[in-house]
Amino acid sequence: MTIWNTLLDGTSLRVEGNRIVSDDASADVANVRKGAVMVPLVHLKGIEAQGEEVTDFLHNLFSNDVKKLSADSAQWTSFNSPKGRMLASMLLWHADGGYRLALAADVHEGILKKLRMFVLRAKVALKDGTEDRVLLGVSSDVLAECLAKANLPVPAAPMKCGQRNGVSVIRLDAKRVVIDAPTGAMADIWSQLQAQSVAPAGTAAWNWLDVQNGIPLVTEATQDDFVAQMLNYELIGGVSFKKGCYPGQEIVARTQYLGKLKKRMYHLQGPGNTDAKVGDELFAPAFEDQAIGKLVTVAPAPNGGVEALAVLQIQAAEEGQIFLGSPAGTKLRLAALPYSLDVAQGQ
Known part of the structure; x- marks a missing residue:
């Protein structure tokens, strides 16, 4: 992406495929412990979902309860095979009257194609969310202060989101957010965060934070391998056992209630x-x-x-x-x- 090549110019970081690579990945990860970092999330890609029937559409396909997702909230969810195996793990939130999803970049194209196959005559439009938007991860011990001084929304709690001027900020935990912004707005966001001593970091640093927080990402190498509970997805709030059917629902429910994990x-x-x-x-x-x-x-x-x-x-x-x-x-x-x-x- 040109925007990331431009913003990373002069740093020890570079874009290589779906990763931001550092000359010294261990040192890059160590910087997470020392202070605030921001990571271009090129290992993720987005999908935009709009339309009159989009809530029902996503609710009937995903493992979580989309109908109960409030406008200021986000949720982990998954798209599964008929055998209950996870094809994608996703972060889902409201935006622009519809929804946005973030999932692994290497399964993005295939999942978007599969989801479009379910649209049929439903009043739903699915769009590649990477065409004009980018994702940035931020981690800081003083997250709220950092976001406020950078003129960004400050979600009040984990799995809450705030929006302003087309920018969404989704809080994952006490220290982390994902910023979803128009490509044209990212240079200013980057500059504002740098002014708060937020240092650029690579994909390895974000992966390390995912490991510490027990948040899995289904990629091409693990796609269709595990039911949700094997990835602790019900423990992080990624599965609803009270909603109706969705692909693989019977297997996921049986695993939960019969205790065969x-x-x-x-x-x-x-x-x-x-x-x-x-x-x-x-x-x-x-x-x-x-x-x-x-x-x-x-x-x-x-x-x-x-x-x-x-x-x-x-x-x-x-x-x-x-x-x-x-x-x-x-x-x-x-x-x-x-x-x-x-x-x-x-x-």
């Missing part, structure tokens, strides 16, 4: 020599040569090594013997998530 998403850490990427398989002694899971999100750790979100067999996690790539691969250790996995089925 054998895999969960965990936070893993690896030593400095770990070579890991999204989609790499995991192994455990009790399962011999059978893979027990897969890496979902991977980021360099601030002090070296790697951190990751991974879906794996609950039994293997309880035994604590987890190896990357093969039964003789690098041993990984479990780390804490910000929410409890000890949740009764059916709740």
Whole structure:
């Protein structure tokens, strides 16, 4: 994107495909701990949904309750296969009388095509949201003050959003927001944030923050692999068990109420020599040569090594013997998530 090439000129960052790459990714991630950062979210792409029947349309396709989403709120949601496997994880919010979605860039084109196949005669229009808009992530310990001084809306709480002059600010958690803005407005937003000592950072820094917050992103390497609960999606508010049918709903509900879940998403850490990427398989002694899971999100750790979100067999996690790539691969250790996995089925 030309806008990001221009704004990153003179920094140690550059655009490479669907990533913002740093010359020193570990140092880039370490900067997140030192102060405020802003990350061009080129690993995500948007979809705009408009029309008289758009609420019902999205409600009937996604895992969350779109009808109950208030105008100042956002929600995690998913689009699933008929077998209940997640084809995309998405952030959804109101905008311009309709909705916007943010999802992984490498599944964006395919998901947009699939969604359009459901439109038929419905009064719904779906548009590629990257044509004239861009997404920027901001993380700060003094988030509200930072946004206010940059003349941006300040959402009051996580999963709330504010809008002004065509710009949406969606608060993910205590320290992070996603800014959805017209491309022409981003240079001014960037400048205003820089004036508040918000430093540019790469995609690895945002991935690391996702890992710390236990927020998964379904990408091409993990598409159609997991039901929502395996990715802890019901724990972060991405599934409604009280709404009507949607693709895969029967499988997701059965997994919840019959208590047959054998895999969960965990936070893993690896030593400095770990070579890991999204989609790499995991192994455990009790399962011999059978893979027990897969890496979902991977980021360099601030002090070296790697951190990751991974879906794996609950039994293997309880035994604590987890190896990357093969039964003789690098041993990984479990780390804490910000929410409890000890949740009764059916709740």
